[in-house]
Amino acid sequence: MKTGFPSSNQSPGDLPTEAEMFQQIMVTVEASWQNRLSYTQIEQWLLNFRGDVFDVGYERQLALWLLCNFVYYNDREVRHLCRTAFREFLHFTLNSLPLEPGRDWEEAANGVLENTRFYHSGRAGESGGYVLYFFRQENNLGVRNFLTQPDKLPATVDTIVFVDDVVLSGEQAEPYLNRVTSAYDANKRKILLTFFSTNEAEHLLNKNDITVISCIKLDERCRCFSNESNVFVNHPSHRDKCKELAEAYGSKLKPDHPLGYSDGQYAFGFHYNTPDNTLPLFWSERGNWIPVMKRYDKIYGKGGLNELGRFI
Helix, strand or coil: CCCCCCCCCCCCCCCCCHHHHHHHHHHHHHHCCCCCCCHHHHHHHHCCCCCCCCCHHHHHHHHHHHHHCCEEECHHHHHHHHHHHHHHHHHHHHHCCCCCCCCCHHHHHHHHHHCEEEEECCCCCCHHHHHHHHHHHHCCCCHHHECCCCCCCCCCCCEEEEEEEEECCCCCHHHHHHHHHCCCCCCCEEEEEEEEEEHHHHHHHHCCCEEEEEEEEECHHHCCCCCCCCCCCCCHHHHHHHHHHHHHHHHHHCCCCCCCHHHCCECEEECCECCCCECHHHHCCCCCCCCCCCCCCCCCCCCCCCCHHHHC
């Protein structure tokens, strides 16, 4: 059943007006999003909301509020995350060394690198490989620090680090990492180094002796519709209605995961892709839906064969 649009006489719990949110979004687009999003693109995205759940005006207001809270990581920020992830890895590894008075920590760090090899998590062509390129650049690592194949680990190396951007459910990372590390000696340390992780993913991978190190651990505050959500901390009366909106449209866009893969409920993405744990109403292209954020889905078939004619 549709409900009316909230009163225009705003109280402290009311959402900002559509005009106010548009203004804030465009400031953010110019300052942080490298002008990757235009006013026209946002308007086209808002045309998806046709009043199926609430009044059209209220749907647009809720959608814009979600977009106001979308966190976009541009090229500069991704490179910063690469440096931060490397520091977290060194900090973790050096902390695991036995305490020795007068230890030369720079020499110890060089020793860690000598006994470590990096590799991307996931298949070639996925986000891990893309991130690994900038990871090498930003941390001044030599080519010899990286593996060309995960099963070609030198006998003298005791640590392999798989690099990726996110591990949120762990359901996709677990079978891949278990498969490629199954032949390793028990004394080899296996690490997944990532920008973002969750407790759930860490617990799942830890069961298989894979240590997760991340820059940021996402919790319930990062999920749009949880009771602890940062998105609605000042507007709690709109949270359940916004979830109803996202579920109603999301069920048409991604029936098995209307709020993102494994009920992610996230609102973030990178300049090169948007994770499928993020709300589908941002990125789906199913049917006639117009996305506001780009997502490049994994193609498990041959892919592209129907479009190759344009290259001939």
